[in-house]
Amino acid sequence: AQKVTQAQTEISVVEKEDVTLDCVYETRDTTYYLFWYKQPPSGELVFLIRRNSFDEQNEISGRYSWNFQKSTSSFNFTITASQVVDSAVYFCALSGGNQGGKLIFGQGTELSVKP
Amino acid sequence: ETGVTQTPRHLVMGMTNKKSLKCEQHLGHNAMYWYKQSAKKPLELMFVYNFKEQTENNSVPSRFSPECPNSSHLFLHLHTLQPEDSALYLCASSLGVGGGDYNEQFFGPGTRLTVL
Numbered sequence A: 001a002q003k004v005t006q007a008q009t010e011i012s013v014v015e016k017e018d019v020t021l022d023c024v025y026e027t028r029d030t031t032y033y034l035f036w037y038k039q040p041p042s043g044e045l046v047f048l049i050r051r052n053s054f055d056e057q058n059e060i061s062g063r064y065s066w067n068f069q070k071s072t073s074s075f076n077f078t079i080t081a082s083q084v085v086d087s088a089v090y091f092c093a094l095s096g097g098n099q100g101g102k103l104i105f106g107q108g109t110e111l112s113v114k115p
Numbered sequence B: 001e002t003g004v005t006q007t008p009r010h011l012v013m014g015m016t017n018k019k020s021l022k023c024e025q026h027l028g029h030n031a032m033y034w035y036k037q038s039a040k041k042p043l044e045l046m047f048v049y050n051f052k053e054q055t056e057n058n059s060v061p062s063r064f065s066p067e068c069p070n071s072s073h074l075f076l077h078l079h080t081l082q083p084e085d086s087a088l089y090l091c092a093s094s095l096g097v098g099g100g101d102y103n104e105q106f107f108g109p110g111t112r113l114t115v116l
Helices: none
Strands: A003-005 A010-014 A019-021 A024-026 A032-039 A046-052 A059-061 A064-069 A074-079 A088-096 A109-114 B004-007 B010-013 B018-025 B031-037 B044-050 B053-057 B064-070 B073-079 B087-094 B111-115
Touching: A003 A088, A010 A019, A019 A109, A024 A074, A032 A074, A046 A059, A046 A064, A074 A088, B004 B087, B010 B018, B018 B031, B018 B087, B031 B073, B044 B064, B044 B073, B053 B064
Parallel strands: A010 A109, B010 B111
Antiparallel strands: A003 A024, A019 A074, A032 A046, A032 A088, A059 A064, A064 A074, A088 A109, B004 B018, B018 B073, B031 B044, B031 B087, B044 B053, B064 B073, B087 B111
């Protein structure tokens, strides 16, 4: 079975702090894909990143960085120097290579960045 | 119009009403999805359509009836809903249902449904 766990339900930080959102996944597929989405208060999920299971290289995009570790089945997301506009619910998701488009979402982590 | 649009954005209906949710994508994608997002719960996949054909029904009650007339439009027909069906209904599209780039799903803003 496939499963995504985001153990942190809510995180509150002060602006300019760094924050890491944890994501742990379970799958038996040898090929799979991991995603992060951001859901601001407006409701629309915004795609942030996709990572393939065969590419463990970490990625940095501006203030965002992702740490993919197959050995611990984790795909953590770090925001450096957080800003108020980063306040949102963040979802980690998993898709198997032959799952017909199915995305399995974690429960989401609500991040609140205070000024 | 760009991206994925959904109408209406908000809907209040009684348990005996019949209503429909509409989703339209302007991305040239071939796959479309309906998700349900209830408070404090992860997103639940409801239906998947690929090239207008339903490929996934995640044990959704028959009071939810999807329709996909073409690859750009997706409807969710609602009838005799229950208060527990109140949720945010999100539509998404992707290039296809394979892996990698094909499975990057783009979401609409959702319809906030309240069933009285």
